[in-house]
Amino acid sequence: MVKLNAREQGDLVRLLTKIYNEIKEIELEHGIIAGEGDFRPRIDYFHDAVRAFTSKNPQDSERGGRLSVELLSYDVSCLRHIVGTPTALIKSAAKALSPHTHPIQRDSKLPVPVAPRRPERHAREKLSELYTHYAILFSALLKAPSDNNYQSRIEDLNAAYEELAEFAQKAEAAEKKGTIESLETSLVLIDDPELRRKIQQIIARKQTPKAKKLETIRQETRQAQERIDREIAVIESAHLAYGMAQLGIYEDGKDVVKQLAQRGMNLVGKFVEASLAQTRHDLGR
Secondary structure, three states, X not given: OOOOOHHHHHHHHHHHHHHHHHHHHHHHHHOOEEEOXXXXXXXXHHHHHHHHHHHOOHHHXXXXXXXXXXXXXXXXXXXXXXXXXXXXXXXXXXXXXXXXXXXXXXXXXXXXXXXXXXXXXXXHHHHHHHHHHHXXXXXXXXXXXXXXXXXXXXXXXXXXXXXXXXXXXXHHHHHHHOOOOOHHHHHHHOOOHHHHHHHHHHHXXXXXXXXXXXXXXXXXXXXXXXXXXXXXXXXXXXXXXXXXXXXXXHHHOOHHXXXXXXXXXXXXXXXXXXXXXXXXXXXXX
């Protein structure tokens, strides 16, 4: 995949920001907001991811962070939908997947939200065109962060699963020996502090028979592994959805890359094409 240097990356972000400003102007005029307590123009919800990308805050790449694969997958899916339906609402899914842990406060500089005024046909067509450009560049720029988040979290979860499996073997060996005290030293295998604390409490119960303690520990371990399996499934599904949405965005607006080349932005076009080639490769595995 073509990698952009800092200057080229900055040029791409500036182009995205230019399109963002054009969309924002139209959405402000027609009262199209992000929703669910966020009274900013709808495009600001998506551009939060670009801001997170440029700020390089490690927390944004953690589980639930703005650059998590789940949220980015939601972004590109929504962007594709908006291209076809420029006045579409996103609030219901945005609420479920909000990257924030607190209500978004209305900027006092923004006008008090009013009932949306349905844009005329010309404005809807302009929004669709702008969102097409924005979606193509957005999905290409943020593919690498999405892939990195997916890969690192899957690796961490697989490692945690294997460590739990090893701990389960230790518990089985302890049961055969009729002892539970040896498990204390094996707790270092458990990465989850809450699960580690819970098992410590089980081991410390003085009135509970050892057999009962070991059975409870096995149940807790199995449940933890099942939670990991579910989380892996969610992450893999989001990663697949990102790729499918990105390809759909490109197919819906494939002439845009040609337009970029005609306007002298060959590097951007090559970067988008390379990103799509990587996505096709990933989906073809």
